[in-house]
Amino acid sequence: MRVELKNIGKKYEGRENFTIRGVDLVIEDQEFCVILGPSGCGKSTLLRMIAGLNSITEGELLFDGKLMNKVPPKDRDIAMVFQSYALYPHMSVYENMAFSLAMRKESKKLIDERVREAADVLQISEYLYSKPSDISGGQRQRVALGRAMVRKPKVFLMDEPLSNLDAKLREHMRIELVRLHKSLDTTTIYVTHDQTEAMTMASKIILLDQGKIQQVGKPEEFYNRPENLFVAGFIGSPTMNILKGEIRGGSFQSLDRSLNIKPSQEDYELLKGYENKEVYLGIRSERFLPDKEGSLEVLVEVIEMLGKEKLLYTKLGEHSFIISVPGHSQYEEGKKYKFSPDKGALHFFDGESKERIN
Numbered sequence: 001m002r003v004e005l006k007n008i009g010k011k012y013e014g015r016e017n018f019t020i021r022g023v024d025l026v027i028e029d030q031e032f033c034v035i036l037g038p039s040g041c042g043k044s045t046l047l048r049m050i051a052g053l054n055s056i057t058e059g060e061l062l063f064d065g066k067l068m069n070k071v072p073p074k075d076r077d078i079a080m081v082f083q084s085y086a087l088y089p090h091m092s093v094y095e096n097m098a099f100s101l102a103m104r105k106e107s108k109k110l111i112d113e114r115v116r117e118a119a120d121v122l123q124i125s126e127y128l129y130s131k132p133s134d135i136s137g138g139q140r141q142r143v144a145l146g147r148a149m150v151r152k153p154k155v156f157l158m159d160e161p162l163s164n165l166d167a168k169l170r171e172h173m174r175i176e177l178v179r180l181h182k183s184l185d186t187t188t189i190y191v192t193h194d195q196t197e198a199m200t201m202a203s204k205i206i207l208l209d210q211g212k213i214q215q216v217g218k219p220e221e222f223y224n225r226p227e228n229l230f231v232a233g234f235i236g237s238p239t240m241n242i243l244k245g246e247i248r249g250g251s252f253q254s255l256d257r258s259l260n261i262k263p264s265q266e267d268y269e270l271l272k273g274y275e276n277k278e279v280y281l282g283i284r285s286e287r288f289l290p291d292k293e294g295s296l297e298v299l300v301e302v303i304e305m306l307g308k309e310k311l312l313y314t315k316l317g318e319h320s321f322i323i324s325v326p327g328h329s330q331y332e333e334g335k336k337y338k339f340s341p342d343k344g345a346l347h348f349f350d351g352e353s354k355e356r357i358n
């Protein structure tokens with residue numbers, strides 16, 4: 001099912017400002033779309049509006065072109081999975097998963113098929129006859145997912161469904177959810193504040209901040225071409241190195257004049273209008289190239305070994321840079337090394353509007 005939001009806004013009663021404002025969005029049929037953003041930005045509010053659990057203050061919500069604003073949740077053909085799943089404690093895992101289908105008077109055969117199929121995918125078959133109190137939190141979370149799956153809805157709405165799981169299980173479930181989505185092809189809208197989840201699972205990411213969309217696109221677009229400074233700082237780990245400065249004589253110069261970085265010819269053309277104006281320069285940690293002739297001579301203060309890569313926490317005068325290098329390369333704390341920024345990978349942002357320039 002295709003989900004469309006037209007200029008959607010939400011103002012909670014008693015609140016002075018809109019929590020969500022001017023959200024325009026199309027989620028295509030069968031897409032896996034992730035709504036990402038920092039805590040309190042309005043992700044759950046938006047999802048709950050799509051579910052029908054929150055009223056819509058302004059704008060239109062359309063499912064396959066049909067206006068849904070006033071349609072009650074049970075008639076929307078959606079299934080929602082929450083972070084705080086509430087399983088019926090007196091029912092077995094099987095009964096919990098079967099519950100919604102039983103309420104709809106589906107046949108025992110169909111219910112059994114669906115429950116077993118979901119349990120198999122979620123690897124909880126051996127707990128079907130346990131009570132929720134007798135299984136782990138992670139297993140309970142999977143029962144909650146299974147409960148939504150058995151209904152075969154037109155849209156899955158998931159609000160941070162993995163956040164209670166430990167890191168390993170979360171990684172496993174991420175892949176399982178993507179596989180599940182591939183086999184079911186159900187439109188999925190998934191809310192998280194975890195950019196790794198968004199980057200690894202989404203076919204489309206929607207990044208929200210303070211109730212407004214900052215960028216919509218594919219994960220690689222977010223990483224390679226963040227549209228504004230907020231997106232640049234939010235996506236990527238370690239965080240992108242960001243410097244404030246000016247364009248002087250076609251080059252980027254830090255405000256204290258200690259750094260001079262020459263852009264590529266292509267960027268130079270786009271920066272012509274910024275002569276003597278403030279801009280931000282962003283460089284990802286892996287875009288520093290070791291270079292004996294390099295213009296950036298940095299002092300390595302701390303080295304963090306992550307396995308396949310090392311993070312160098314460095315200083316150049318007043319400036320700090322995080323530089324990533326292959327895990328097997330040799331660097332020592334307290335020593336200086338020269339690097340050149342990869343010219344083809346510089347991100348420039350307008351000093352005032354904070355929008356991307358190049």
Ligand SMILES: Nc1ncnc2c1ncn2[C@@H]1O[C@H](COP(=O)(O)OP(=O)(O)OP(=O)(O)O)[C@@H](O)[C@H]1O
Nearest residue numbers: 012013015019038039040041042043044045046193
């Ligand atoms: N029922 C409510 N009444 C009034 N304000 C609310 C209500 N629910 C949420 N808010 C406010 O709306 C804003 C957005 O909340 P929301 O729960 O949508 O954020 P979120 O992005 O899901 O955050 P988190 O990542 O912490 O779950 C917050 O400032 C919150 O306090």
Ligand SMILES: [Mg+2]
Nearest residue numbers: 043044045159
């Ligand atoms: Mg939330």
